Amino acid sequence: MYKSLKEEAYEANMEIKRRNLAIFTWGNSSAFDPDKGVFAIKPSGVEYDSLKPQSMVIVDLEGNIVEGKLKPSSDTKTHQVLYREFSQLAGKSVRGITHTHSTYAVAWAQAARPVPVFGTTHADHCFPQENGTNEIPCTDFMNTEAVKNNYELETGNLIVETFKKRNLNLVQQNMILVAGHGPFTWGGSAAESVYNSAILEEICKMAFLTLAINPAANPLPEHIIKKHWERKHGQDAYYGQ
Amino acid sequence: MYKSLKEEAYEANMEIKRRNLAIFTWGNSSAFDPDKGVFAIKPSGVEYDSLKPQSMVIVDLEGNIVEGKLKPSSDTKTHQVLYREFSQLAGKSVRGITHTHSTYAVAWAQAARPVPVFGTTHADHCFPQENGTNEIPCTDFMNTEAVKNNYELETGNLIVETFKKRNLNLVQQNMILVAGHGPFTWGGSAAESVYNSAILEEICKMAFLTLAINPAANPLPEHIIKKHWERKHGQDAYYGQ
Amino acid sequence: MYKSLKEEAYEANMEIKRRNLAIFTWGNSSAFDPDKGVFAIKPSGVEYDSLKPQSMVIVDLEGNIVEGKLKPSSDTKTHQVLYREFSQLAGKSVRGITHTHSTYAVAWAQAARPVPVFGTTHADHCFPQENGTNEIPCTDFMNTEAVKNNYELETGNLIVETFKKRNLNLVQQNMILVAGHGPFTWGGSAAESVYNSAILEEICKMAFLTLAINPAANPLPEHIIKKHWERKHGQDAYYGQ
Amino acid sequence: MYKSLKEEAYEANMEIKRRNLAIFTWGNSSAFDPDKGVFAIKPSGVEYDSLKPQSMVIVDLEGNIVEGKLKPSSDTKTHQVLYREFSQLAGKSVRGITHTHSTYAVAWAQAARPVPVFGTTHADHCFPQENGTNEIPCTDFMNTEAVKNNYELETGNLIVETFKKRNLNLVQQNMILVAGHGPFTWGGSAAESVYNSAILEEICKMAFLTLAINPAANPLPEHIIKKHWERKHGQDAYYGQ
Numbered sequence: 001m002y003k004s005l006k007e008e009a010y011e012a013n014m015e016i017k018r019r020n021l022a023i024f025t026w027g028n029s030s031a032f033d034p035d036k037g038v039f040a041i042k043p044s045g046v047e048y049d050s051l052k053p054q055s056m057v058i059v060d061l062e063g064n065i066v067e068g069k070l071k072p073s074s075d076t077k078t079h080q081v082l083y084r085e086f087s088q089l090a091g092k093s094v095r096g097i098t099h100t101h102s103t104y105a106v107a108w109a110q111a112a113r114p115v116p117v118f119g120t121t122h123a124d125h126c127f128p129q130e131n132g133t134n135e136i137p138c139t140d141f142m143n144t145e146a147v148k149n150n151y152e153l154e155t156g157n158l159i160v161e162t163f164k165k166r167n168l169n170l171v172q173q174n175m176i177l178v179a180g181h182g183p184f185t186w187g188g189s190a191a192e193s194v195y196n197s198a199i200l201e202e203i204c205k206m207a208f209l210t211l212a213i214n215p216a217a218n219p220l221p222e223h224i225i226k227k228h229w230e231r232k233h234g235q236d237a238y239y240g241q
Numbered sequence: 242m243y244k245s246l247k248e249e250a251y252e253a254n255m256e257i258k259r260r261n262l263a264i265f266t267w268g269n270s271s272a273f274d275p276d277k278g279v280f281a282i283k284p285s286g287v288e289y290d291s292l293k294p295q296s297m298v299i300v301d302l303e304g305n306i307v308e309g310k311l312k313p314s315s316d317t318k319t320h321q322v323l324y325r326e327f328s329q330l331a332g333k334s335v336r337g338i339t340h341t342h343s344t345y346a347v348a349w350a351q352a353a354r355p356v357p358v359f360g361t362t363h364a365d366h367c368f369p370q371e372n373g374t375n376e377i378p379c380t381d382f383m384n385t386e387a388v389k390n391n392y393e394l395e396t397g398n399l400i401v402e403t404f405k406k407r408n409l410n411l412v413q414q415n416m417i418l419v420a421g422h423g424p425f426t427w428g429g430s431a432a433e434s435v436y437n438s439a440i441l442e443e444i445c446k447m448a449f450l451t452l453a454i455n456p457a458a459n460p461l462p463e464h465i466i467k468k469h470w471e472r473k474h475g476q477d478a479y480y481g482q
Numbered sequence: 483m484y485k486s487l488k489e490e491a492y493e494a495n496m497e498i499k500r501r502n503l504a505i506f507t508w509g510n511s512s513a514f515d516p517d518k519g520v521f522a523i524k525p526s527g528v529e530y531d532s533l534k535p536q537s538m539v540i541v542d543l544e545g546n547i548v549e550g551k552l553k554p555s556s557d558t559k560t561h562q563v564l565y566r567e568f569s570q571l572a573g574k575s576v577r578g579i580t581h582t583h584s585t586y587a588v589a590w591a592q593a594a595r596p597v598p599v600f601g602t603t604h605a606d607h608c609f610p611q612e613n614g615t616n617e618i619p620c621t622d623f624m625n626t627e628a629v630k631n632n633y634e635l636e637t638g639n640l641i642v643e644t645f646k647k648r649n650l651n652l653v654q655q656n657m658i659l660v661a662g663h664g665p666f667t668w669g670g671s672a673a674e675s676v677y678n679s680a681i682l683e684e685i686c687k688m689a690f691l692t693l694a695i696n697p698a699a700n701p702l703p704e705h706i707i708k709k710h711w712e713r714k715h716g717q718d719a720y721y722g723q
Numbered sequence: 724m725y726k727s728l729k730e731e732a733y734e735a736n737m738e739i740k741r742r743n744l745a746i747f748t749w750g751n752s753s754a755f756d757p758d759k760g761v762f763a764i765k766p767s768g769v770e771y772d773s774l775k776p777q778s779m780v781i782v783d784l785e786g787n788i789v790e791g792k793l794k795p796s797s798d799t800k801t802h803q804v805l806y807r808e809f810s811q812l813a814g815k816s817v818r819g820i821t822h823t824h825s826t827y828a829v830a831w832a833q834a835a836r837p838v839p840v841f842g843t844t845h846a847d848h849c850f851p852q853e854n855g856t857n858e859i860p861c862t863d864f865m866n867t868e869a870v871k872n873n874y875e876l877e878t879g880n881l882i883v884e885t886f887k888k889r890n891l892n893l894v895q896q897n898m899i900l901v902a903g904h905g906p907f908t909w910g911g912s913a914a915e916s917v918y919n920s921a922i923l924e925e926i927c928k929m930a931f932l933t934l935a936i937n938p939a940a941n942p943l944p945e946h947i948i949k950k951h952w953e954r955k956h957g958q959d960a961y962y963g964q
Contacts, residue, residue, distance in 0.1 A: 527963030
């Protein structure tokens with residue numbers, strides 16, 4: 001019944017490995033069907049080489065396992081909270097989430113620093129905010145009570161709250177760093193969410209090197225930020241076929 | 242009609258991928274025929290693995306598509322402006338341009354810093370300037386008006402103006418960084434332009450590490466800079482067969 | 483007689499090479515049988531590509547060669563001292579040790595710095611200490627007398643003493659850096675010990691980058707450290723199948 | 724006539740490529756026969772993938788081409804000066820030289836800094852000097868006159884003079900950095916010289932990272948330096964079979 005959803009999630013998870021975005025069993029991708037209100041997600045602690053499409057677990061927005069013999073990823077509740085939020089947005093266009101432990105993105109998350117927009121590689125992929133920048137946000141550290149309460153669910157809440165506090169749009173800004181933990185990305189499909197993870201990793205590596213070469217490096221001027229976004233994603237976008 | 246030109250451009254684009262100079266659809270190479278006044282360039286937003294020689298697009302120096310079913314690279318106008326400039330130079334010897342998002346070259350471009358000549362790896366490949374150096378130039382950030390006007394065409398103009406302002410020769414100095422964006426390189430063929438991109442990336446990595454090891458590192462003395470250029474490219478060059 | 487023990491040690495040594503944790507002949511893994519009081523270890527100075535299961539050397543806890551035609555690793559006495567210690571612990575659950583020269587772990591050892599816990603990647607794999615942290619310990623430099631006395635045996639003693647001085651549990655904390663030398667890791671099997679070496683290398687790379695991005699980066703708050711350990715290894719662990 | 728010498732040089736050159744110690748045509752290895760007073764060296768400017776054993780060029784200690792259709796490496800005179808020096812040493816035990824442009828070794832050469840001995844990886848491979856250290860030496864920059872006179876021959880002289888000035892033994896210390904240029908290594912065979920190049924590159928990477936983690940990192944204490952050398956290369960060495 002959920003064959004194509006499982007296959008989509010499986011392919012995204014295998015892409016985590018192919019793109020070297022996590023080692024061993026780290027990281028997880030999921031694929032969401034907003035009409036059925038369920039998502040397919042990687043089982044917990046299983047090596048990528050052992051995964052099969054049928055190992056994916058189907059979970060609903062209340063966290064119930066709808067189908068699957070294995071336990072879902074320990075981060076399942078984070079995906080659940082985010083999909084619940086996404087499913088209330090007009091268009092219901094977010095259909096995939098990926099969490100990795102990719103080296104450079106984790107380093108920025110551990111440094112608890114948002115990633116400044118230093119160049120067009122970044123500007124091409126992050127929606128320009130009203131304040132004239134489009135840095136990749138980083139949450140605060142989660143507080144003691146939230147950790148005790150329901151850690152993975154609260155990770156989702158922390159992401160959503162960070163977006164609200166900073167007036168960011170969850171569809172337009174599809175990457176975030178959770179302080180001390182690592183990156184979460186999403187997109188129109190599971191494949192797009194892992195594509196965004198790979199881009200985030202490259203942006204984070206370039207930003208680290210930029211600061212090492214010039215600790216006083218300036219962000220890209222606002223007019224170039226906007227231009228690069230527009231030409232790739234705006235109304236009159238002319239990138240691609 | 243343009244079969245060999247397309248094949249040359251195709252091979253150079255595939256070399257971008259083989260040398261890891263860009264991920265996904267980033268980067269583009271073109272091959273120029275100065276007699277016919279046209280160049281073959283990568284189509285916009287197409288993955289390297291999907292490219293074929295016949296996917297290349299033939300464009301003339303006014304930006305008209307002469308042949309090809311796909312939209313050319315969004316950076317086509319930058320190539321166009323540069324080829325227009327190159328075709329007015331004696332010898333018409335520049336016949337290929339490559340633009341990549343290679344990690345270390347982009348980091349220097351984002352740091353908005355010219356790359357100092359710290360060693361012979363650099364000196365072997367960059368023409369010694371009159372001022373006794375041969376740093377790899379970096380443009381200024383493009384101004385608001387130019388971005389609004391015609392962004393990719395103005396990127397070409399920015400490169401040409403930077404060369405004029407610094408009294409650099411477009412044939413001899415075949416690498417430049419566009420501030421906040423990334424590298425452009427050229428050469429006697431599309432293959433040579435991507436070869437120069439690979440060398441630039443290695444020079445940029447070495448220069449980053451040199452500064453990290455010794456923030457007060459001195460540039461290579463002028464007499465060694467000149468010697469290394471001369472032995473590889475001068476009148477009495479004795480490198481190679 | 484020791485066929486399966488040799489095979490286990492052989493597989494762990496080959497994993498050192500597959501995970502790029504050492505070049506040439508550097509590094510060594512061993513597999514321990516606490517009932518028989520012997521361990522299988524890599525022969526000294528042999529390239530990984532030439533290893534076979536039958537090249538492994540069987541050594542007892544007094545350092546006698548029980549079986550094998552080759553000389554055991556020059557680090558054999560370090561393994562011997564550690565296994566002697568492990569065999570006195572309740573449960574006798576440590577059955578594998580790995581020593582590598584992996585680049586980032588060696589760099590931290592050379593810097594003679596314990597690795598602070600900057601994130602959940604680290605917290606997932608290191609037992610939280612009573613003092614609320616779980617940094618990866620680094621020994622002092624070995625003193626002149628110990629080096630002259632019996633270098634490799636004293637390396638084992640140095641590790642054990644460092645654990646005692648810092649009140650660390652040898653089963654729970656399964657990674658350490660020997661100052662100026664490199665990492666030693668262990669676990670419930672030879673395979674688990676080399677798995678821990680790979681994780682340590684990734685943690686060390688992330689920690690280097692974290693400090694480079696933010697020299698004032700704070701350690702992960704204690705409540706998140708504990709939560710991540712608990713969810714993966716605690717009584718109510720829910721990670722994995 | 725020189726078949727085995729050419730094969731030895733060929734294999735060492737191919738190892739430069741396999742170990743990623745140079746890109747394109749950069750770098751060169753040679754194999755020396757001290758009885759015949761000739762060495763086999765890579766031809767100039769030829770890609771590694773096009774090399775064959777018979778492409779190697781046989782050169783004598785006066786720089787005459789004894790056999791071979793191609794021009795020898797532009798660095799041939801540096802090899803020639805070093806072999807002339809080596810052939811006057813008791814034992815005539817140096818029989819191979821390698822020059823690469825490996826990234827981290829070049830970075831230290833460009834930083835014009837000797838590589839401090841931060842750990843046992845380094846101490847295992849570099850002879851301890853009388854002054855209690857065994858840093859990898861770096862030459863001064865070559866002066867104007869020497870560059871004009873006979874650049875590659877003077878590079879050999881610069882290396883030899885650096886050894887004499889610092890009272891270093893050319894057999895025992897088999898690695899050096901030429902300031903602003905890159906590494907030269909040698910050994911008992913061409914294979915051993917390229918092996919030393921690979922080790923030097925790893926030592927240089929580890930030393931860069933050590934300084935980045937702890938800019939005040941101390942060198943390894945003298946008693947550990949000596950111990951590690953002794954156990955691998957001393958009279959009572961016990962490393963290896």
